[in-house]
Amino acid sequence: MGKGVAITGMGIISAIGINTEENFQALIHKKNGISKIELLDTAHKNEIMVGEIKLTNAQLEAPLDLPSNNNYTRTAMLGSIAAKQAISNANIFNISKYRTGLVSSTSVGGMDMTEKYFYDYLSESDSQKYITSHPAGDSTQKIAEQLGISQSLVTTISTACSSAANAIMLGARLIKAGKLDRVIVGGTDSLSKFTINGFKTLMILSDTHSAPFDENRNGLNLGEGAAYLVLESDEIVEKEHKKVLAYVKGYGNANDAFHQTASSENGDGATLAMEKALKVAGMLPSQIDYVNVHGTATGNNDLSEGRALIRVFGNTIPGFSSTKAFTGHTLAAAGAVEAVFSVLALQHNIIFPNLNFETPMKEFHLLPQTETKNKELNAVLSNSFGFGGNCSTLIFTKQP
Amino acid sequence: MSDLKQELKAKIIEQLNLEDVTISEIDDNDSLFGDGLGLDSIDALELIVMLDKDYGIRLSDPKEGKKIFESVQVMADYIEANRTK
């Protein structure tokens, strides 16, 4: 047997809740977190719907107990909150007892502050403390500090919307290779004018609630959030009698090599990523009980991903749903947010509903799960795809 | 009308960074996408912004662009008929 990679803790903050339990309750009760923009100051406030966490930066900062001259961005605060939850959920009291690393991810890092102070930075002002918060790695350094991870392997991945899935993958590989005993993995992204305007130029933002896998889908809802998981080696689990929430059993990363932002018509990269993950897990497609799809509700993604699902699973496609209509697309964090949801699905034997689905797409007859469904689940597959052709798949299981 | 076409060609070259193309090389009826000038979907989005910014024509669905950006001639006709500035 190869080395197992156990998930022993997780934490999350998203538009549907500030902890794991709140997120779970919202998911099973079909309560979405999509709204008009209330906190972020943007000209597009009333045009689009997003998954915004209704806590101001001051409210996020309070529980972190930071000095008044701190330079935490919203991205760093969200990440710190979720990562701390994960550590506490894993009952870790002495983080340096084992070789512990942190692999985080973010798409635009400290852009939320940069876009506020871009020109102010040029004149003497208080805002200059945020200059060093801009690089993507800054939020990770701060999360490490919050968790007390020092003199250790700490790094950051940024592959657009598949970032956190790749962070989880690297964490699993570091444990399997015996490089580390424990790795905190995940991702964080806050809403920013940068991403809102960016996706707007691509004309893929929805002005209403997004409808993944629906024929009449008209784009995505952006979201913000952070989620982290604690991955631990078999040795720690055994020694500390750890409660294991689930295992990271398979992972695959492939590139679509088709277009800078769009997915290939037949989902080549997505197919490859899912096939690789199944191969690493040593599993057959028929052993997957639920697929948490990427499902952004853009015309292009859902068609491409749907075709890839058919290529991998044939005529017997497992129950599947996109949870992005709950949280919005949390970009770099999405892979971790949905990893937490996948583990919750396994723990509770529940397939979460795909909101706002009415009409099947005309290209194929794929019907997502639209109601909360109880079903014995042993393996969940989760997809995350991003710009630059990045396609990543993770497989979570109950058994090692 | 021919002024508008010249103007459009210059804008296309500049906005889309077609460094190795000159105005005289673009025929009014050359197809802009695919085999002709070889533009792609990102260019189409760029041209949609140009329509909005310079001629006050707002498209809500990128698919509408496909027909409008068929050639410089078609584009110019469309702009003449729909421009608000």
Add this chain to the structure above:
Amino acid sequence: MFNINFYEAAVRSKVYINGAACISAQKASGNSSFFEEIQSTADNVFWAVEPDYTKLIPAASARRMAKGVKMSVAASKMAIDNAETSILDAIIIGTGLGCKIDSDKFVSAIIDSSEEFLTPTPFIQSTHNTVAGQIALGMKCTGYNNTYVHGSVSFESALLDAKLQLENNEAASILVGGVDELTEHTLKIHEKIKHIKFERIDSSQLLRSKSEGTIFGEGASFFITSNQKNINCYAELAAIEIINTLSVENLPNNLEAFLKANDLHVDEIDLAVLGNNGDAKFDVYFHTLADGMLNKINRIYYKHLCGEFFTASAFGFWLASKILKLQIIPEVAKMGEIAPSEIKNILLYNQYRGENHSFVLLKKC
């Protein structure tokens, strides 16, 4: 039956550098010369000297690329040619600031135009993984693709990922690159917070500077790593260690532990490649080793040749690889006298502003 047990393999493969290319402020770009002519700067900034891209990048793809992407696509082609390979199983990039030119362009456009009439190209191109994505797209490489963005260990993170895969035979040939590009805005704001020296200095005198801050630079260094040694082999990549925080006091024990883990005594290091950048506040890390553990070891430095940037250590890595292959230490890089002898083991140590430290061990192949 389907289980691929990479990690239980009895023997871990060794990892080699089979191809290398570097685009920097030095004309030693590519592989034709090795510091025959030295570029210096008196402006506290080293801009990379770009090669003629016409033969390296098709015009249709180049038209949207900013400098960092172009340098990377070009350097990746040069590295592939250098390794005489055409098969790549994975592409892994490290970039501290990512595609800063387009990022700055899009942020300023948002502010200047009050969020109106924005165009998609700078947004698309600003994504941190643009380089890795563009290389994959250009080569139609559908393999593993990843991008690391963690300050001064961005490149080392990419190297570590590649090494894990090659050791465990998950891949046989991986393109690993480190790239960062400068913008005027980056320079101006870092001058404001004194990360760039206030007074102008001549780059050749970098280590004589007594002030805080450093000089900035940019560049792209790309490598073909493989678990099969080829005839062009530069070096064996023996070990990498990444450390987020480290006090000056704890630096020697950490280096000792790193060497011990690799069955090496400090006396066996033939050359140390240090990341000194002339910052009076933080070069103390390098001084501690130079005056202590590495006192009797031959030492070189390189940031007076390329400037400081998050992936400057990839330039150092290129330099070290080249030294191992050619068995020549460029005069300009030497810190003090160096007695000629065979170079078998090279240690690289870098950190930036006291954070994100890395040790890398290269061996003659």
